[in-house]
Amino acid sequence: MPHAYIVRCSDGSYYVGSTWDLDTRLWQHNNDGGAAYTRCRQPVVLVWNAEFDSIAEAFAFEKRVQGWSRAKREALIRGDFDALPELSRRPSARRKRGDPS
Template sequence: MGGYMYILRCGDGSYYVGSTRDIITRLRQHQAGEGAEYTRRRLPVELVFVQPCESIVQAYWFEKKVQNWSRAKREALINGELHLLPGLSKKTFKRSGSGE
């Protein structure tokens, strides 16, 4: 049985990342305020991305990966701008003090 990784845009503009076996039922639950605590407090919600997966395990793995992404990286995925993902993965560190 397959699964889905999905992203919702919440009423406050934030994103919620989840996984499920039944995307239609899960979306209805979120929209009715019966989903996760996070989305219940941020209604209404809109489905902005869904990725079919071979299994619920794969969907859950993808969910956990995307949950750690920045907003910019999530938006690149939502917008289908996959070519931007590698650049958005690079971390930049500011050096404090000159020390030289």
């Protein structure tokens, strides 16, 4: 089953990916067979994943999440789906919205 996933790297950064075989891909990330980004940031720990019906859907979700801010990724990891729409707004728009005047 295809997956999109997020791993936390040893430096605290996040890596977003997609794969057919999640267990194998995690092993690769931790054993010099993964992406160049994670090779120098081992070990990595899986912090979020979801199954998709097709690898194309998983890849599309991966690309979408790669464009998200760290705060929005962390809301997804926490399962705080209510926060996602607000975190999608520009920071200046979020500040204005909280301003009572």
